[in-house]
Amino acid sequence: MAKNIFVFCEQRDGEIQSVALELLGVAKQLATVSGEQVCALLLGSNVADKASQLVAYGADVVYVVDDVNLAQFVTEPYTQAITQIAREYQPNAMLFGATSIGRDLAPRLSARLKTGLTADCTQLEIDQDGNLFMTRPAFGGNLFATIVCPEHKPQMSTVRPGVMKMMEPDYNRQGEVVSKTIAWDKSKFVVEVVEEVKEVQTVEKIEEAKLLVSCGRGVKDLTEAQNLATKLGGTVSASRCLVDAGMVDHNRQVGQTGKTVRPQVYFAFGISGAIQHLAGMEESEYIVAVNTDKSAPIFKVANLGIVADAQAVIKQLNKLI
Amino acid sequence: MKIIVCIKQVPNTTEIKIDPVTNTLKRDGVPSIINPDDKAALEVALQLKENCGAHVDVVTMGPQQAEVALREALAMGADNAYLLTDRAFAGSDTLATSTIIASAIKKLGADVVLCGRQAIDGDTAQVGPQIAEHLDIPQVTYASQVDYVDGALVVKRQFEDRYQTLRVATPCLVTVLSSAYKPRYMNVADIVAQDQKQVEAITFNDVVVNPEDIGLKGSPTKVKSTATKQFDKQIATYELGAEEAAKLIVDTLKQKHLI
Numbered sequence: 001m002a003k004n005i006f007v008f009c010e011q012r013d014g015e016i017q018s019v020a021l022e023l024l025g026v027a028k029q030l031a032t033v034s035g036e037q038v039c040a041l042l043l044g045s046n047v048a049d050k051a052s053q054l055v056a057y058g059a060d061v062v063y064v065v066d067d068v069n070l071a072q073f074v075t076e077p078y079t080q081a082i083t084q085i086a087r088e089y090q091p092n093a094m095l096f097g098a099t100s101i102g103r104d105l106a107p108r109l110s111a112r113l114k115t116g117l118t119a120d121c122t123q124l125e126i127d128q129d130g131n132l133f134m135t136r137p138a139f140g141g142n143l144f145a146t147i148v149c150p151e152h153k154p155q156m157s158t159v160r161p162g163v164m165k166m167m168e169p170d171y172n173r174q175g176e177v178v179s180k181t182i183a184w185d186k187s188k189f190v191v192e193v194v195e196e197v198k199e200v201q202t203v204e205k206i207e208e209a210k211l212l213v214s215c216g217r218g219v220k221d222l223t224e225a226q227n228l229a230t231k232l233g234g235t236v237s238a239s240r241c242l243v244d245a246g247m248v249d250h251n252r253q254v255g256q257t258g259k260t261v262r263p264q265v266y267f268a269f270g271i272s273g274a275i276q277h278l279a280g281m282e283e284s285e286y287i288v289a290v291n292t293d294k295s296a297p298i299f300k301v302a303n304l305g306i307v308a309d310a311q312a313v314i315k316q317l318n319k320l321i
Numbered sequence: 322m323k324i325i326v327c328i329k330q331v332p333n334t335t336e337i338k339i340d341p342v343t344n345t346l347k348r349d350g351v352p353s354i355i356n357p358d359d360k361a362a363l364e365v366a367l368q369l370k371e372n373c374g375a376h377v378d379v380v381t382m383g384p385q386q387a388e389v390a391l392r393e394a395l396a397m398g399a400d401n402a403y404l405l406t407d408r409a410f411a412g413s414d415t416l417a418t419s420t421i422i423a424s425a426i427k428k429l430g431a432d433v434v435l436c437g438r439q440a441i442d443g444d445t446a447q448v449g450p451q452i453a454e455h456l457d458i459p460q461v462t463y464a465s466q467v468d469y470v471d472g473a474l475v476v477k478r479q480f481e482d483r484y485q486t487l488r489v490a491t492p493c494l495v496t497v498l499s500s501a502y503k504p505r506y507m508n509v510a511d512i513v514a515q516d517q518k519q520v521e522a523i524t525f526n527d528v529v530v531n532p533e534d535i536g537l538k539g540s541p542t543k544v545k546s547t548a549t550k551q552f553d554k555q556i557a558t559y560e561l562g563a564e565e566a567a568k569l570i571v572d573t574l575k576q577k578h579l580i
Contacts (some may be wrong), residue, residue, distance in 0.1 A: 133423045
């Protein structure tokens with residue numbers, strides 16, 4: 001019978017990605033409800049020493065495939081390795097980070113294992129019988145759907161990075177580490193990696209940013225705002241008046257004559273919220289507004305509204321984060 | 322070289338609004354478009370056609386009205402268009418959809434299959450890789466550049482923090498990012514020419530597919546429930562000093578796992 005929750009623990013250059021630790025955290029919560037174990041899949045080359053980290057973050061068992069064929073991510077070898085392990089151990093559920101690796105690998109695997117896959121989940125729940133309830137946004141975030149996969153195993157899901165909570169690591173936790181050897185079908189290895197080049201993040205497009213620190217007339221000094229954006233992994237955008245004042249480039253302008261954005265978090269610092277601005281950002285998932293004018297229209301769309309001096313709040317946030 | 326481009330007709334999700342009273346999606350009057358990533362995939366195909374003489378077919382699965390999307394693709398320069406439409410296909414999830422589309426590609430034959438990375442209505446990015454698996458051909462996803470060099474495709478494959486340059490022999494499947502290719506406009510000659518062309522229907526009887534593997538029955542995943550986005554908009558605002566304000570912001574965002 002299909003059993004246990006398997007987590008694909010993505011690593012890049014031997015470094016476990018934080019989404020993998022987040023998945024171990026949610027898997028542990030799920031496994032507690034369904035009375036199962038959390039099984040980590042650690043694939044790569046020269047990565048076996050990372051198994052203890054996965055145990056500390058919630059894995060009960062770590063299956064390690066340490067093989068030179070897995071040194072760089074290429075779909076087919078990774079698919080073959082996980083397919084062999086899945087066929088041997090019959091997982092009840094399998095979780096992947098919804099990254100450019102997880103979203104390449106998981107659908108390929110789901111078709112090979114002839115089972116269902118739910119993309120980019122933001123919430124996972126399970127019942128005592130091990131049925132997984134996978135909730136995900138659809139229609140550009142306008143709708144949430146809860147998906148089940150009742151008759152096929154494993155129940156597969158990719159999970160949005162940054163949503164699930166990782167456990168506090170406990171390096172005294174005990175876990176079993178199992179090393180696996182894969183019977184490769186190398187006739188299928190037909191994609192050749194000519195080169196792999198790491199990229200420094202170039203100028204981020206504000207319409208693709210997950211977090212925006214947006215500034216308006218109430219912000220006089222953009223360096224502090226830039227610091228905050230960097231610390232939070234986001235980017236700086238602005239209302240029209242700062243663009244017209246030449247303080248910010250036009251490609252960072254939010255609003256009707258600028259860009260339409262819908263980040264997970266939108267900070268509106270010192271922005272009053274003219275209708276043209278609101279049109280460009282009101283679909284953001286979570287809006288924090290800070291403005292000295294408590295009748296400012298921005299507060300009508302804000303999830304968290306604070307009447308205060310924006311510049312001073314930015315400064316305090318930089319101290320706190 | 323024969324290229325098949327898989328496209329999807331989607332509602333323009335940026336124009337979908339929530340009815341503030343009923344809290345449901347207002348879909349009436351929302352225009353349908355070719356999914357942006359798919360349109361970029363078509364542009365890749367048309368550039369390959371210009372550079373090395375490829376034959377470009379477009380395939381979509383959907384109701385009769387999806388013909389509009391295929392006609393637009395023809396007017397951009399595609400050679401033939403096929404509409405996969407049958408009641409037996411309805412209710413398919415990504416796995417069942419990929420099974421149907423793969424069966425059509427098998428029937429038509431292709432050296433290169435191009436898809437968009439993902440559709441803006443479903444956002445799954447799953448159908449492309451699943452088609453590749455059914456066809457037993459290699460896949461390259463997240464492509465930002467595709468060239469045909471010495472009988473193979475050379476593809477720039479994007480990751481969050483890096484890129485790979487991959488060389489893959491045909492047959493293969495590539496999924497394309499819309500940010501990398503700006504689709505051409507329809508041209509007058511092709512708009513006129515597409516009028517003379519047939520959009521060929523492909524139904525259940527035209528493909529070799531197990532009825533157990535398609536439609537609702539062939540879909541491992543089921544939608545259990547749906548809900549519209551909850552707006553927990555703050556009516557009251559807090560009047561606070563900068564220090565307390567900063568603390569409240571950080572605590573709230575952490576609690577919601579947003580930072």
